[in-house]
Amino acid sequence: MNYSSRRKKTTLSIMALVITLLHLMPFYILITTALKAKGDFSSKWVFPAEINWSNFSEAWEKANLGNALLNTTIITFFAAILLIMVGSLAAYPLARRQTKLNKFMYMFFIAIMVVPPLAALVPLYQLVVSIGLMNTHEVAIFNNVAAYLPLTIFLYAGFIRSTIPKSLEEAARIDGASTMSIFFRIVFPLLKPVTASVLIIACVFIWNDYQFAIFFLQDKSVQTMTVALSGFFGENTNNLNLVASAAIIAMLPMVILFLFLQKYFIKGLASGSVKG
Numbered sequence: 535m536n537y538s539s540r541r542k543k544t545t546l547s548i549m550a551l552v553i554t555l556l557h558l559m560p561f562y563i564l565i566t567t568a569l570k571a572k573g574d575f576s577s578k579w580v581f582p583a584e585i586n587w588s589n590f591s592e593a594w595e596k597a598n599l600g601n602a603l604l605n606t607t608i609i610t611f612f613a614a615i616l617l618i619m620v621g622s623l624a625a626y627p628l629a630r631r632q633t634k635l636n637k638f639m640y641m642f643f644i645a646i647m648v649v650p651p652l653a654a655l656v657p658l659y660q661l662v663v664s665i666g667l668m669n670t671h672e673v674a675i676f677n678n679v680a681a682y683l684p685l686t687i688f689l690y691a692g693f694i695r696s697t698i699p700k701s702l703e704e705a706a707r708i709d710g711a712s713t714m715s716i717f718f719r720i721v722f723p724l725l726k727p728v729t730a731s732v733l734i735i736a737c738v739f740i741w742n743d744y745q746f747a748i749f750f751l752q753d754k755s756v757q758t759m760t761v762a763l764s765g766f767f768g769e770n771t772n773n774l775n776l777v778a779s780a781a782i783i784a785m786l787p788m789v790i791l792f793l794f795l796q797k798y799f800i801k802g803l804a805s806g807s808v809k810g
């Protein structure tokens with residue numbers, strides 16, 4: 535390796551390190567704040583000499599995070615399951631049958647992706663009130679499925695086109711397999727990478743949803759983590775230790791999910807966008 539190549543590699547490594555540190559700084563400040571005792575006004579850059587774990591238990595109780603965590607988990611879990619099943623089933627014919635109708639529907643889904651979700655807030659609110667779904671898990675589940683279904687179809691269709699060879703399906707069809715049997719026995723098991731990408735992207739957005747949750751989940755019994763944290767922050771502006779502890783509790787599930795699925799995430803996202 536010549537001097538120019540080594541210098542370029544070193545420069546890129548330094549840049550990557552700087553970018554990484556910039557991204558880690560907010561998390562470091564969040565952790566140091568959460569671990570400090572109330573009344574500790576030392577610099578946010580200084581790690582506390584004495585760790586105060588009681589902030590987490592106190593934040594859990596005062597912010598009612600147990601109920602909020604349960605509500606958010608239910609909404610995220612069922613919305614993710616519906617997105618995977620409906621999105622993959624819808625993307626399969628759009629990727630394999632290039633009819634005029636399918637091409638139109640595919641472009642229609644892509645066009646929906648650029649429409650701001652809040653643009654439909656007023657008619658959606660009127661609809662939800664009229665059918666009696668206010669303050670229910672169902673409205674949050676169906677709303678999130680509708681919001682992220684176009685992106686899910688886009689990723690699945692692109693992955694199927696660019697990664698899964700048609701010869702596998704043709705061989706199964708010659709053996710007498712039906713379309714649904716081919717999809718569930720051959721195609722769907724090969725969609726693990728893009729399914730991991732859909733899970734991470736959709737779950738993070740649904741878990742962090744605030745703009746719709748604040749309108750449709752106003753009752754405390756069905757409040758999600760974001761709404762509960764928003765109210766908790768307003769009540770504890772002078773006690774950021776508890777707020778930081780609550781924020782860490784709220785983000786941990788998604789961090790664990792990403793760490794568990796990260797090896798599939800980049801592969802699925804890249805493959806799904808090649809010929810999407």
